Amino acid sequence: AQSVTQLGSHVSVSEGALVLLRCNYSSSVPPYLFWYVQYPNQGLQLLLKYTTGATLVKGINGFEAEFKKSETSFHLTKPSAHMSDAAEYFCAVNRKNSGYSTLTFGKGTMLLVSP
Amino acid sequence: DSGVTQTPKHLITATGQRVTLRCSPRSGDLSVYWYQQSLDQGLQFLIQYYNGEERAKGNILERFSAQQFPDLHSELNLSSLELGDSALYFCASSVVAGGSANTGELFFGEGSRLTVL
Numbered sequence: 001a002q003s004v005t006q007l008g009s010h011v012s013v014s015e016g017a018l019v020l021l022r023c024n025y026s027s028s029v030p031p032y033l034f035w036y037v038q039y040p041n042q043g044l045q046l047l048l049k050y051t052t053g054a055t056l057v058k059g060i061n062g063f064e065a066e067f068k069k070s071e072t073s074f075h076l077t078k079p080s081a082h083m084s085d086a087a088e089y090f091c092a093v094n095r096k097n098s099g100y101s102t103l104t105f106g107k108g109t110m111l112l113v114s115p
Numbered sequence: 116d117s118g119v120t121q122t123p124k125h126l127i128t129a130t131g132q133r134v135t136l137r138c139s140p141r142s143g144d145l146s147v148y149w150y151q152q153s154l155d156q157g158l159q160f161l162i163q164y165y166n167g168e169e170r171a172k173g174n175i176l177e178r179f180s181a182q183q184f185p186d187l188h189s190e191l192n193l194s195s196l197e198l199g200d201s202a203l204y205f206c207a208s209s210v211v212a213g214g215s216a217n218t219g220e221l222f223f224g225e226g227s228r229l230t231v232l
Contacts, residue, residue, distance in 0.1 A: 031216045034220065043117060043224050044221075044223040045223070046220060049218065049220060050171075097221075102160050102163055103160075103221055105157065105160075
């Protein structure tokens, strides 16, 4: 079975500060990892994904995440927060060569950005 | 715009009633997934269809059912509604059964917000 743990249901930062959203996963086989963002009253939008190759993955809006197998982590970072980054962020995992398996999501982290 | 269309966007109904939520996947996508999002449970996988056939079941209640039609659109039927069924219901789609290029990547609609009074 696979699972995802997102540390902190809410994270508050000031505009211009570093954003760090934590995600740890468990998977019995090598995973595919994703970060999705949900803006208010909208659906989930893919920020970035790790499938294979380079462990540092760059996504949209200046976000990036690093896959660390030894730590079973896939933390999301952005060097400088912007007000428009305020949203809920979801980490998700899927098994490689998973066939018909589905994404398992974490409970989400709400990012609050203050001026 | 993900290309996944869900209707209705908002729905208010009473306990005991039945509703149908509709989803049109992205053009070319064969798989449709339904998720429920609520404050206490987070994002919960309900059910997946691939090219008209049920492929995987998650935490879907017996009062809920779904189907995927030959034109690949899908409907989620919720019956004998309870207050606790109030939630945002998302549809997602992907090309193959296990997700885009088998990575599991899903494309989400904007959701249908159900309020049960």
